[in-house]
C-alpha cells in the first residue's frame with residue numbers, strides 16, 4: 001500500500017514536470033513570433049546579401065541607377081517596404097518602358113501577391129500584375145537562384161507585415 005502511494009506520487013510529479021516543460025516551449029515560440037522572429041535576417045543572409053547589391057545601388061549601372069539601394073540589410077528593407085518605383089523619380093526605366101509598374105509596391109506588407117519583389121521570382125504572381133511586365137530575375141542577366149522554401153518564407157514574411 002505504502003509502496004503504491006509512492007509510485008502514485010512519483011507519477012503525478014513527472015506528469016507535472018512534463019506539463020511545465022511543454023508550456024515553457026510554447027512560451028518561447030510565442031516570444032519568437034512577437035519579436036518579428038528573424039525571418040528577414042534569414043532571407044537577407046540566404047538570398048539577398050550576395051545577389052542584389054552588385055547591381056542595385058551601383059550608380060554606374062545605368063539600368064538600376066536612381067532606384068533602390070539593395071547593398072545593405074537596412075537599405076534593402078527601407079528602400080523596398082512600402083515603396084514603389086514611382087518613389088524613385090530618377091530610375092528612368094519606370095518612366096519610359098515600365099510606366100505600368102510604377103504604382104505597384106516592391107513590398108506591400110500583407111500582400112505578397114501585390115509585391116514586385118515576389119513577382120521577379122514567381123511567374124504566377126507576375127502574370128497577375130499585368131499590364132506591368134516584371135523582369136524575371138531567375139533568367140539572364142540576373143540568374144538568381146531562390147529555393148522553393150525561401151520563396152515560401154519570403155511570401156510569409158511579407159504577408160505577416162514585412163518586419164525588419
Ligand code: HEC
Nearest residue numbers: 048051052054055063064106116117133134135141142144
Ligand atoms: C545583373 C544585375 C541585377 C541583379 C544581380 C539584380 N537585379 Fe534587380 N533589376 C535589375 C535591372 C536592370 C532592373 C530593371 C530592369 C527591368 O525592369 O527591365 C531590376 C529590377 C528589379 C526590381 C523591379 C521589378 C522590375 O521588373 O523591374 C526588383 C524588385 C528587383 N530588381 C529586385 C532585385 C533583387 C531583390 C535582387 C537580388 C536577389 C536583384 N534585383 C538582383 C538588375 C539586377
